[in-house]
Amino acid sequence: MNHTHSPPPEGVANFQPTHWTLVLAAAQSRAPGASSALARLCQLYWYPLYAFARRRGHVPEDAQDLTQGFFLQLLEHRLLAAADQRKGKFRSFLLAAFQHYLSDQADRARCLKRGGRYEFISLDLENAEDRYQREPAGTDLTAEQLFDARWAIVLLGRAKTLLGQEYEVQGRAAIFDALKPFLEGGAPTPSYEAAANALGMGLATTKTLIHRLRKRYTAILRQEIARTVSDPGEVGAEIHALCGALIASEGRLEP
Numbered sequence: 001m002n003h004t005h006s007p008p009p010e011g012v013a014n015f016q017p018t019h020w021t022l023v024l025a026a027a028q029s030r031a032p033g034a035s036s037a038l039a040r041l042c043q044l045y046w047y048p049l050y051a052f053a054r055r056r057g058h059v060p061e062d063a064q065d066l067t068q069g070f071f072l073q074l075l076e077h078r079l080l081a082a083a084d085q086r087k088g089k090f091r092s093f094l095l096a097a098f099q100h101y102l103s104d105q106a107d108r109a110r111c112l113k114r115g116g117r118y119e120f121i122s123l124d125l126e127n128a129e130d131r132y133q134r135e136p137a138g139t140d141l142t143a144e145q146l147f148d149a150r151w152a153i154v155l156l157g158r159a160k161t162l163l164g165q166e167y168e169v170q171g172r173a174a175i176f177d178a179l180k181p182f183l184e185g186g187a188p189t190p191s192y193e194a195a196a197n198a199l200g201m202g203l204a205t206t207k208t209l210i211h212r213l214r215k216r217y218t219a220i221l222r223q224e225i226a227r228t229v230s231d232p233g234e235v236g237a238e239i240h241a242l243c244g245a246l247i248a249s250e251g252r253l254e255p
Contacts, residue, residue, distance in 0.1 A: 018227045019090040042071040044158065046123045048150035049098050051132055055143035056102070060129040068123060070101045089238060090228040091151050095144070136252040148245035149253055155228075155242070157255060159221040166216070175199065175209060182210050183217050 019041060046067055053063040074097070135146065160183060167176035178198050181189045190198075196206040225242070226235050246253075 018230075038075055042074065043123065044154060045094065045151070046071065046125075047128065047131065048147045048154060049094070050125070050128050051135060051150050052095070052098065052143045052147040053102065054129075054132050055135075055141075055146050058102075060132070064125045064128060066102060066105060067128075068125065069105070070098055071123070073101065089230075089234070091148070091238075095147055134254055136249070141249060141252075145245060145248050148242065149249040152242035152246050153253060153255055155221065155224050159217060159224050162220050162224070163213075163217050166220075176213070179206075179210055179213050182213065 049070065050063055050067045053066050054060070058066060135141075141149075160180065163183075164173070164176050164180070167173055178195060182195070192203060192207055192210070195210070196203045199206060199209075201209075222235060222239070225238050226232055229235060229238055
């Protein structure tokens with residue numbers, strides 16, 4: 001096997017519809033598969049909203065109910081009529097819709113009975129509070145900043161997952177597993193020499209593999225961010241905004 005070849009330009013991350021495409025299709029036509037696609041978005045982005053609700057002062061049980069109730073209404077298309085891709089970022093739409101939902105629920109003790117009849121999607125809410133307790137304490141990071149930083153971390157994780165899937169499809173999972181520490185921003189990484197020894201390859205070959213890994217990771221990350229905006233020209237600004245959110249968190253957020 002030639003270990004130095006580049007991953008193909010078209011992988012599992014390509015040809016994916018934008019989040020706006022999924023939302024508008026569900027809102028306008030309720031096409032088959034639209035709800036399952038929306039459910040996957042819920043599974044991807046639920047925690048930033050939960051963390052937002054907690055930072056806004058909701059107790060854990062209420063934050064869980066509010067997050068689940070919000071996604072229930074989203075999946076039942078009750079919130080989609082207000083979706084307008086001309087407003088730009090899917091991130092902004094989702095947060096604004098959630099804030100509006102929180103306002104609507106302010107006078108209710110529960111938006112959804114825990115253990116009730118709704119079992120529409122698994123959001124791992126049982127572990128949500130454990131994750132939240134590891135967030136930076138205090139008020140220096142606002143609910144909006146925490147949401148944005150968590151959104152960025154979700155996208156970084158999603159890009160890494162898709163990249164790992166590409167390498168697995170190509171029969172190169174071992175290479176990905178050995179080199180993925182080089183994708184960790186700010187974390188200690190092994191030396192090039194240690195990676196080369198682990199793979200049983202020459203140093204120059206290993207450096208080439210790391211360069212290609214990082215390049216493909218960046219490309220997939222841009223693709224994922226492009227799916228959250230309505231205009232490709234907004235990708236650069238969204239990357240800048242998400243980098244700013246991560247900088248504001250000062251590296252205190254765990255993946």
